Every structure is written in structure tokens, then in C-alpha cells.
Amino acid sequence: MIIPEKQSVDLLLIHAGTLLTLDKGPSGPLCGSETEDLGEILDAAVAIQGETVVAVGSTSVMQSRFSATRVLDVHGRLVLPGWIDCHTHPVFSGTRENEFAMRVAGSSYEDIARAGGGIRSSVRTLRLTETEDLLDLLLQRLDQFLLMGTTTVEAKSGYGLSTHDEVRSLEVIHQADQIHPIDLIPTFMGAHEFPDEFRSDRDRYIDLIIQEMIPIVAERNLARFCDVFCENEVFSVEESRRILLAAKDAGMLLKIHAEELASTGGARLAIELECTSADHLVQIPEDDIAQMARSSVVAVLLPGTTFHLGKKKYAPAQIMYEAGLPIALATDFNPGSSMTQSLPMITTLACLQLGLSPHAALAGITRNAACALDLNRSHGRIAPGYQADLVVVNAPSSDYLPYHYASNRVHTVIKRGQIVVSEGVRRTP
Ligand SMILES: [Zn+2]
Known part of the structure; x- marks a missing residue:
């Protein structure tokens, strides 16, 4: 024998x-x-x-x-x-627990943003932070992700909102990717908010994104994706379309923050532009779910954000499930609206608040999250x-x-x- x-x-x-x-x-x-x-x-x-x-x-x-x-x-x-966190904002300095206390006392996220807090407050802090300190903070956060089972992280810029600080944020992501075991997938998000200096001249900021930031980010190959916060009082559908089309022309794949706080047409824009994913989708109209299910767009749901904002209405995941729309899940880790790095906690919220089964939730933080990052053949x-x-x-x-x-x-x-x-x-x- x-x-x-x-x-x-x-x-x-x-x-x-x-x-x-x-x-x-x-x-x-x-x-x-x-x-x-x-x-x-x-x-x-x-x-x-x-x-x-x-x-x-x-x-x-x-x-x-x-x-x-x-x-x-x-x-x-x-x-x-290994778990894949397909939507995070991990490059920031300074935390916003003061806003958390204000929200608990009754202020809304939108009220705080209007008064100059929110994303713009993180922008002011990041601009004052040395690059090596930003890198150090990111590496500490990546260790925390790893201890919690996360092995791949999509990482957005978006607290710089100037060419210098957006490029600096993306460079920090690249350096961390070289040093740390976690795979980082960089996303350019200059269209996260309008910075203080462009509040009264929105068009000039959009021109800056399109004519200066996107060409530099593309030329230096600093981002795989471009993302836009498409929302009332932030970027309109028309403004989002201009920015995303410019990024697509420059060779980036597309993501969009859509239909989070209000229904604005962001989901339809994601279908039109063939975005890899559309994220949040709390307020997505039912007709658009059926249409998205016939497209290649992955729905990335972020129940931790709804939870942390203390809102009662979660994304309509069961309708998405029935329609055959693929669902990925992520933490949306950021210092304002979702201060968590725990994907297991997100699976708990997905089961209890989105009505997904444990298995559907696990698919959401593994294979479907890989699809939301165009990593389906390797991760x-x-x-x-x-x-x-x-x-x-x-x-x-x-x-x-x-x-x-x-x-x-x-x-x-x-x-x-x-x-x-x-x-x-x-x-x-
Ligand atoms: Zn986000």
C-alpha cells in the first residue's frame, strides 16, 4: 500500500x-x-x-x-x-463627547452642525494636528480594530477639507497601511462638508474639489474610492453628481452617503453612476430599493449611527432583504455620529433593529463587505x-x-x- x-x-x-x-x-x-x-x-x-x-x-x-x-x-x-469594516472615518484628532452630551440633552445632530459643531469642529482640530500625531492616533485605532477581529478597514479622508489637509489625511492612511497588518482601503472624501471658509461660496469649494483635489489625489494614486455626503444642507444631488463624475473620470470607484437624514435622491444617483456602494439609506424610498436590487450597487447599512444618534427609524433592511438587494454592514466609526469600532456590536444592532438574521449579519461584515470594497476576489x-x-x-x-x-x-x-x-x-x- x-x-x-x-x-x-x-x-x-x-x-x-x-x-x-x-x-x-x-x-x-x-x-x-x-x-x-x-x-x-x-x-x-x-x-x-x-x-x-x-x-x-x-x-x-x-x-x-x-x-x-x-x-x-x-x-x-x-x-x-476576518471582519471587514467597509465604512469608517478613522483619521481624526480630538473627540466630540461634548456633542454627545448636547444630543442627550435634546439638541439634534443637525442643530449642532448648523451652530458650527459636527464635522466642521473636527476639521478645525485636524488642521492644527501634526501629521505624525495623526499617524500615531490612526495606528492606535487600528490596533483596537485588530483586537476586535477587524482585518480590513475602508478609511475615508474628510476632516481636512483643504487640498493640503485632505492629501495629508490620505498620506497618513497610506503610511498606516504600510506599517500595520490591517489592510486599509483609502477613500477621498473632500465632499464631507463645506469648511468654514467656504460657507458663503459653495460653488468655489466644489470647484476646488473638482479642479484641484481630485486631480492631485488621482495623480498620486492616493485613493481607490471617492465618496460624497449627499444630504440636505450638505451636498445636493446635482453637486454630488458633478463631484462623483469628476472622480470617475479620474479613475476612482464611487461611494455615496445617501438618504441618511432625509430622502434626497442619493440612491437613484448611486444607481445612475454605478457606485460600488450606497451607504446609510435610512430614508430610501421603497421604489428605489427595487431599482437598486436590479443594479450592481451594494447597500451598506450603518445601524450604529442610527443608534448613536438616538434616532428611532432604522434603514428598511427587511424590504431590502426581500427585494434581493445585497446588504453589507459597517461601523461608520467617526467621532461625531458613531464612536464604535466593534463590528460584533453592529451585528447585534443588525439583528435587533434591522431585523436581519445572525447569518445575514455575518455575511454583512465578511463577504458582502468585501463586495462593497471591490475586494470580492481576495477577501x-x-x-x-x-x-x-x-x-x-x-x-x-x-x-x-x-x-x-x-x-x-x-x-x-x-x-x-x-x-x-x-x-x-x-x-x-
Ligand atoms: Zn460615514
Whole structure:
């Protein structure tokens, strides 16, 4: 009898009690009831060579096929693809807990913004902060993301709002991406707000974005996406269209903050311009949901923002689910309207306030979030050829993650094949 020689790999993770591959169904995002089958394997193992997953299967079969330099026994814990936060604003200096207290006392987010607070207050602070301090703050926040299981983060500029400070913010994102294990996907968001100096001349600020910022950002390849805050009193649909078209012409992919506080037509603009994602969508009209479901736009829902703003109306996720619109979830981490870096907390809110099942919520922070970042071929699944980004959770089953809320259950994080968190502690490989 010939015993076939085992293939040797760098790392073999074994005895995952439950492992979700997310590698099922059609090639794109998972929609509606497709999210109920996430490719569950019990007592699972994953073989990793370098930065890439080689194979996934049951522990007994995998142990017969592979020998490994390092074997990691996870003792029945839950294993998922590394979480992807597809909407964050992490480059800021200074926090806004004073506004939180004002909101608790009855002021609205819009009132605070009108009075000069909100985004513009963060802009004033960022402009006074040295670049190395901005980088340091971002790196500390990325460590926190990693400890909470997040391995890929979309990161927007948008607290600079001058050519110098927007470029500086994007450069900080690039530097952090080089230094830190987390993959950062940079988004240019000069159209986050109108800065103080352009309040009475909005057209000149839009010209500055289109004629100066976008060409420099594109020329220096500083951003993969361009995003616009399309909202009453911020950027109108027409203004958003001009900016996004200029970014598209310059080679960027598009995102849009749409229909958050009011219904303004942002969702239709996302469909028209073939944005990769439309984000927030709390106030999206029902007709537009059906239309968006027939397009390639991914809906990114941010229930943490609704929660943190103390609003009662959440995005109509169940109608989206029924319509077959793919749903991704993100924290919207920012110092004003969503001061959290916890994607598990977002899954809890998605279940309780959006009415999604635990499995639909998990698809929202893995495979569908990868689709919202155009990373569907490399991130968001545990499958051969995919980047070896895995999170090991102190949980007996997948439903447990949203159930045990406001608790960090992350045990081990593997990023590009390296163990970067173990026993809940950050490790340097
Ligand atoms: Zn946002």
C-alpha cells in the first residue's frame, strides 16, 4: 500500500467547532435567503501557505492531507473570515463627547452642525494636528480594530477639507497601511462638508474639489474610492453628481452617503453612476430599493449611527432583504455620529433593529463587505486562493456572536497568514 505524501504548509488551524467559509452560492454578494447558507463546516481545519488559504475541510481529512510547520488547535471555537469594516472615518484628532452630551440633552445632530459643531469642529482640530500625531492616533485605532477581529478597514479622508489637509489625511492612511497588518482601503472624501471658509461660496469649494483635489489625489494614486455626503444642507444631488463624475473620470470607484437624514435622491444617483456602494439609506424610498436590487450597487447599512444618534427609524433592511438587494454592514466609526469600532456590536444592532438574521449579519461584515470594497476576489471568504484573514472567536456557534453583545469575544486573529492577536492580546509576528 502506498501512503501518499502529505503536502507541507506553513500553518494548519485545526478543531474549529464551527467554521463559516462564506464560499457558497453565486460569485458576487449574497442576497436574501442566500445568506442563510454560509458554508458551515463542523470540526473544521484550514491550511495556510504564506499569505493564502490553500484548503479548508474537516479536521480529520485535512490532517491526513497536510503536515504543517505550525499547528494551531483552536479547541472548538468559532472561526470566520476576518471582519471587514467597509465604512469608517478613522483619521481624526480630538473627540466630540461634548456633542454627545448636547444630543442627550435634546439638541439634534443637525442643530449642532448648523451652530458650527459636527464635522466642521473636527476639521478645525485636524488642521492644527501634526501629521505624525495623526499617524500615531490612526495606528492606535487600528490596533483596537485588530483586537476586535477587524482585518480590513475602508478609511475615508474628510476632516481636512483643504487640498493640503485632505492629501495629508490620505498620506497618513497610506503610511498606516504600510506599517500595520490591517489592510486599509483609502477613500477621498473632500465632499464631507463645506469648511468654514467656504460657507458663503459653495460653488468655489466644489470647484476646488473638482479642479484641484481630485486631480492631485488621482495623480498620486492616493485613493481607490471617492465618496460624497449627499444630504440636505450638505451636498445636493446635482453637486454630488458633478463631484462623483469628476472622480470617475479620474479613475476612482464611487461611494455615496445617501438618504441618511432625509430622502434626497442619493440612491437613484448611486444607481445612475454605478457606485460600488450606497451607504446609510435610512430614508430610501421603497421604489428605489427595487431599482437598486436590479443594479450592481451594494447597500451598506450603518445601524450604529442610527443608534448613536438616538434616532428611532432604522434603514428598511427587511424590504431590502426581500427585494434581493445585497446588504453589507459597517461601523461608520467617526467621532461625531458613531464612536464604535466593534463590528460584533453592529451585528447585534443588525439583528435587533434591522431585523436581519445572525447569518445575514455575518455575511454583512465578511463577504458582502468585501463586495462593497471591490475586494470580492481576495477577501471575505475562507477559500482556496483567498487571503488568509481569519478570526477565532470564543463562541460555541455563529449565532453566539450577535447574541453576546458589547463583549469582545475575539481570541485569535490571523492576518495574511500571520497570528497578530492570540488569547486576545496583540502580537507582533
Ligand atoms: Zn460615514
